Amino acid sequence: xxxxxxxxxxFAGFVRENMPALLRTxxxxxxxxxxxEELVQDTLVRLYPKWARVEAADVPLAYVRRSIAxxxxxxxxxxxxxxxxxxxVPERSDPHDALGQLADRDQIWAGLRLxxxxxxxxxxxxxxxxxxxxxxxxxxxxxxxxxRSLVSRGLGTLREQMTEAHRHD
Amino acid sequence: xxxxxxREPTAAALRRSLAAHAAEAPKGELLARRIIxxxxxxxxxxxxxSRRGWRSWALPIVAAGAVAGVVAALVGIEHVRPTAAxxxxxxxxxxxxxxxxxxxxxxxxxxxxAPTTVPAVPSKLANVRIADLTFVGDDVGWALGxxxxxxxxxxxxxxxxTTDGTHWTGxxxxxxxxxxxxxxxxxxxxxxxxxxxxxxxxxxxxxxYVTTDGGRSWHRRPGGAIQLETLxxxxxxxxxxxxxxxxxxxxxxxxxxxxxxxxxxADFIPNQLDVSAVLLSREGHDAYLLLTGNPAGGAPSxxxxxxxxxxxxxxWQAVGEPCPQTxxxxxxxxxxxxxxxxxxxxxxxxxxxxxxxxxxxxDAGSHFVGRPAxxxxxxxxxxAGDPDTALVAAGSGLARSTDGGVHWHRIAEVTxxxxxxxxxxxxxxxxVSQNGTRIWTTRDAGRTWQPATIG
Numbered sequence: 001x002x003x004x005x006x007x008x009x010x011f012a013g014f015v016r017e018n019m020p021a022l023l024r025t026x027x028x029x030x031x032x033x034x035x036x037e038e039l040v041q042d043t044l045v046r047l048y049p050k051w052a053r054v055e056a057a058d059v060p061l062a063y064v065r066r067s068i069a070x071x072x073x074x075x076x077x078x079x080x081x082x083x084x085x086x087x088x089v090p091e092r093s094d095p096h097d098a099l100g101q102l103a104d105r106d107q108i109w110a111g112l113r114l115x116x117x118x119x120x121x122x123x124x125x126x127x128x129x130x131x132x133x134x135x136x137x138x139x140x141x142x143x144x145x146x147x148r149s150l151v152s153r154g155l156g157t158l159r160e161q162m163t164e165a166h167r168h169d
Numbered sequence: 170x171x172x173x174x175x176r177e178p179t180a181a182a183l184r185r186s187l188a189a190h191a192a193e194a195p196k197g198e199l200l201a202r203r204i205i206x207x208x209x210x211x212x213x214x215x216x217x218x219s220r221r222g223w224r225s226w227a228l229p230i231v232a233a234g235a236v237a238g239v240v241a242a243l244v245g246i247e248h249v250r251p252t253a254a255x256x257x258x259x260x261x262x263x264x265x266x267x268x269x270x271x272x273x274x275x276x277x278x279x280x281x282x283a284p285t286t287v288p289a290v291p292s293k294l295a296n297v298r299i300a301d302l303t304f305v306g307d308d309v310g311w312a313l314g315x316x317x318x319x320x321x322x323x324x325x326x327x328x329x330x331t332t333d334g335t336h337w338t339g340x341x342x343x344x345x346x347x348x349x350x351x352x353x354x355x356x357x358x359x360x361x362x363x364x365x366x367x368x369x370x371x372x373x374x375x376x377x378y379v380t381t382d383g384g385r386s387w388h389r390r391p392g393g394a395i396q397l398e399t400l401x402x403x404x405x406x407x408x409x410x411x412x413x414x415x416x417x418x419x420x421x422x423x424x425x426x427x428x429x430x431x432x433x434x435a436d437f438i439p440n441q442l443d444v445s446a447v448l449l450s451r452e453g454h455d456a457y458l459l460l461t462g463n464p465a466g467g468a469p470s471x472x473x474x475x476x477x478x479x480x481x482x483x484x485w486q487a488v489g490e491p492c493p494q495t496x497x498x499x500x501x502x503x504x505x506x507x508x509x510x511x512x513x514x515x516x517x518x519x520x521x522x523x524x525x526x527x528x529x530x531x532d533a534g535s536h537f538v539g540r541p542a543x544x545x546x547x548x549x550x551x552x553a554g555d556p557d558t559a560l561v562a563a564g565s566g567l568a569r570s571t572d573g574g575v576h577w578h579r580i581a582e583v584t585x586x587x588x589x590x591x592x593x594x595x596x597x598x599x600x601v602s603q604n605g606t607r608i609w610t611t612r613d614a615g616r617t618w619q620p621a622t623i624g
Contacts, residue, residue: 012205019201020194027194028187033509034453037200044204108179108186127180128187159179
């Protein structure tokens with residue numbers, strides 16, 4: 001009973017403290033608030049029975065983040081789907097639109113939808129979580145060379161999107 | 170390579186984009202509490218796999234008439250199914266007219282004693298008219314409608330199913346009337362919603378049916394529903410009674426797990442009595458319920474009220490009239506939940522000719538901003554979609570906006586009055602026109618629509 005209570009206290013404290021950070025990561029991976037919540041929830045529920053292992057990690061938050069990234073990649077692989085991706089990038093706004101033209105960051109955000117789950121995860125871990133290539137490789141369970149390839153190809157796709165968008169300006 | 174990356178303009182833009190969009194992530198206070206509570210109980214939080222994401226359906230014209238059109242009378246149910254006497258091989262006609270027991274009061278229908286599974290009807294039905302659609306995937310869906318009775322005498326209720334989004338097959342077992350069958354006499358069903366491949370609900374204000382086998386058999390349950398939407402492993406239904414009010418009275422909200430017959434009253438207290446229509450829209454854990462005021466006689470106080478739930482319909486908060494009142498009477502007539510706290514309302518002026526605009530919110534309905542552009546349609550009755558991607562207004566045609574209602578353009582290829590519009594995902598949506606005989610499908614968030622004629 002004592003072990004169970006301790007586990008619950010540790011788990012609850014972690015969830016309360018880190019929920020916003022976990023949701024940010026999940027949101028960047030999925031591009032959707034609802035899916036982000038489900039991804040975080042599914043991951044935490046799966047980790048809860050082995051919470052002692054999470055707490056024993058050097059950085060428990062990093063451990064859970066890795067789990068979230070991998071859960072997302074596996075989920076996408078199993079279902080064979082590409083999130084709520086558009087078949088094409090959403091059409092651009094009217095140039096006289098009062099809301100203004102899409103900024104670079106929004107072109108990038110739209111372009112992220114075109115990437116595979118692994119490419120997107122590599123970019124999020126590398127450029128949002130600021131992990132090194134080696135840490136990203138460890139998180140994704142692949143070689144450093146694979147991470148560099150994922151990042152390079154992902155950036156290439158985003159670059160093409162931005163170039164294409166600017167061409168229509 | 171790392172240094173090169175840091176100097177790469179795309180990488181820099183990506184960093185900025187990720188940082189900016191991370192701020193839009195949900196905060197998750199409720200989610201944290203739910204996960205912690207469930208962990209304390211040492212049970213998994215997640216139920217069976219649910220449909221995820223984004224669903225927005227609107228039945229603009231037919232449903233409004235249906236709410237007021239409930240007639241409780243002792244009548245026969247005509248539906249398109251063969252009896253035991255006219256199974257395949259039987260020479261007898263396959264039209265069934267079954268006398269039902271005297272209907273009970275509208276909210277106390279009995280539990281049906283047993284499933285009434287019957288063989289499938291002929292898949293080719295004649296003169297099908299669709300009244301409502303429901304999809305559980307891009308191409309797996311059901312339709313509620315009517316068709317010529319097999320044998321050619323009158324109209325019969327038809328439930329149809331598609332697994333490819335294009336070809337529809339008639340199903341048996343629909344032991345209820347719908348709008349153009351017997352004047353929708355009790356049991357009168359006006360809408361159909363499926364939660365997954367197996368569990369679905371057919372309902373009207375005084376009739377409620379559940380199927381757990383994909384629509385092959387239907388079981389009557391007590392009560393009825395004015396609105397019902399399923400998402401995220403639960404069902405929200407809105408009930409009411411017809412008792413002298415212009416619209417429904419005694420409006421209540423209940424929730425249940427998918428397929429469960431145990432309904433829990435929601436924490437919902439409506440602050441208006443004079444309601445002409447009830448509209449429900451969901452996205453993720455958020456649900457929006459719009460109770461529209463009764464504008465008959467031009468009463469300036471006939472305001473609408475939007476209610477918001479952030480926890481799958483369990484608790485509700487009134488957030489006021491969504492459409493800004495700009496010196497003239499403006500009615501909020503439809504609501505469409507989008508993603509990430511975005512929600513849109515359709516605003517109709519009472520002047521003649523009526524003009525329609527949209528108001529959008531990016532904070533889950535707390536504040537709405539009116540958009541200046543008129544929707545380029547003569548009549549607008551429904552709104553679907555997401556202001557950040559594509560909003561579609563439906564009425565005397567379809568119009569689409571990709572900038573939250575700032576600009577609109579009419580969808581030229583879709584003509585005639587639209588009876589129904591809805592989106593299953595951000596890309597895939599459907600509209601019904603031509604008096605229910607034509608289903609339009611979009612797979613690019615409403616930019617292009619392809620027609621299919623039913624029957």
